[in-house]
Amino acid sequence: MTDRIFINDLRFYGYHGVFPEEAVLGQRFRVDLTCELDLAEGARNDDLTKTVHYGELAQLVEKIGKTRRFKLIEALAEAMATEIFATYPPIEKLTIRITKPEAPVPLSTGVIAVEIERERTRD
Template structure:
């Protein structure tokens, strides 16, 4: 599959983390989503119902990041992947990247991120 919908640099405020200040003060998170699916029919018909509406994808991601709390961003990413598969039957596989630009680590600069790749179980 080479067709993809790519959504990058979504920015949300959430309360995910292990440290007490992360869960009480919160922090910014960046989310990148790559959805692999067949976009051929959408390209031929020019009909939104033949694709995955990226605005609706963003709404699902925003709801999860801003209304749930997880200790691990790995769990946050898994929840996003599972929810997107449940909401959009056309998605065959996903890449979800979560970045914590202000992770509480003792370095002068840098980003902390995790990335997962998941495929839908068909059959």
Template sequence: MDAIYLDDLAFYAFHGVFDEESRLGQRFVVDLVCWLDLGPASREDAYALTVDYGTITEAVGRVVTQSRFKLIERLAGAIAEAVFATDARIEKVKVRVHKPGAPIPIASGRVSVEIVRDRPA
């Protein structure tokens, strides 16, 4: 199946279990893979035959910045739901949420969660 990749979408938001995370916020980075049939767009070079990257990016941004979740697992799930809502042609999505400022007891590192979802029937 064909895929569209949107990588390194960075947002400032207020997700997390700890009070400081909800109060101070931090940066979150989202990577997406959207699977769909790109055959028509690859043959005909017509904008209407593909999905709008901007619409997907805006939908992700709304979820990340206008919602609050304790878990990045739930954030990833909400992003997947929003991506499916943007365009019925998207058959499958992979969402990776990076939380570079996760409160872990080491000097450097990054926590990420990745989910893969098929369009609900």
């Protein structure tokens, strides 16, 4: 599969983290998403119904990040992957990177992120 939809640097404020103060104070998160699917029919016919509406996809990712609570950003990424596959059957594979710009670790600089890759399973 060589067709992809990219959503990069989607930002939201959420309450994910292991520490109690993260659940109370919250922090900013960033998401990069790559979805692999066949875009040929939508492209040939200039038809949104034959592809995935990236605006709605971005809203789904943001909603999960803002309304659910996870201790681990790994669990947040997995929840996003599960919901994306359930909502958008054309998506065959996806990569989700979640970045925690202000992770509570004693570093003077740096970026903390988790990235997962998942493929749709067919029964």
